[in-house]
Amino acid sequence: MNKSSKKERFLEVVLKLIHKKGFKATTMRDIAQELNFEVANVYNYIDSKQSLLEEYLFDIQDEFHTAIDHVLASTHTADKKLQQAISSYIQITTKRPYEQALLVNEWRNLKEPRLQEFVERRRGYERKLQAIVEAGVKQGQFRALDIEMATQTILATLRWLYNKCLHSESIVNPIEIEKQLIEFIFVGIIKN
CATH class of the missing domain: 1.10.357.10 (Tetracycline Repressor, domain 2)
Structure with a gap:
């Protein structure tokens, strides 16, 4: 999987999670957990x-x-x-x-x-x-x-x-x- 595909997959998962939980309720920890990442790895894809x-x-x-x-x-x-x-x-x-x-x-x-x-x-x-x-x-x-x-x-x-x-x-x-x-x-x- 190339870097672009990884980012697209990441963003797709984040959008679905935000839709499910709401923007305010979705934490960086939730995002990391959903993707089996460490929280620090989330910042490789987004600033905030x-x-x-x-x-x-x-x-x-x-x-x-x-x-x-x-x-x-x-x-x-x-x-x-x-x-x-x-x-x-x-x-x-x-x-x-x-x-x-x-x-x-x-x-x-x-x-x-x-x-x-x-x-x-x-x-x-x-x-x-x-x-x-x-x-x-x-x-x-x-x-x-x-x-x-x-x-x-x-x-x-x-x-x-x-x-x-x-x-x-x-x-x-x-x-x-x-x-x-x-x-x-x-x-x-x-x-x-």
């Missing part, structure tokens, strides 16, 4: 739990921002942009469910100033999605509705998805999930 959390949260957040920025830059109509934004969210989540779980559940464990930076970037993503919803209302594609409430409802509908990916008894098919969730969201937002 906090740096690991920062790295994962900002990395997946970057991926979400890049995806929605591509959607916003497209020439599609608002309804197509919303479909693409939902699709990219689902694709990222199904590919990286443990990181998405961190994003949903553990971001509050960031320390300042990174916490404030994270919150601002999260609001930025929400504003980008909100701009798509607002454009759809203005273009007459979406019903006249409270833009913020619609945006937060869409996000709430998507944020639980990591849980299905991690705890599903069957293999999760992202294309089928995408179809169902887009249908569900669009029933509430599309103008008749």
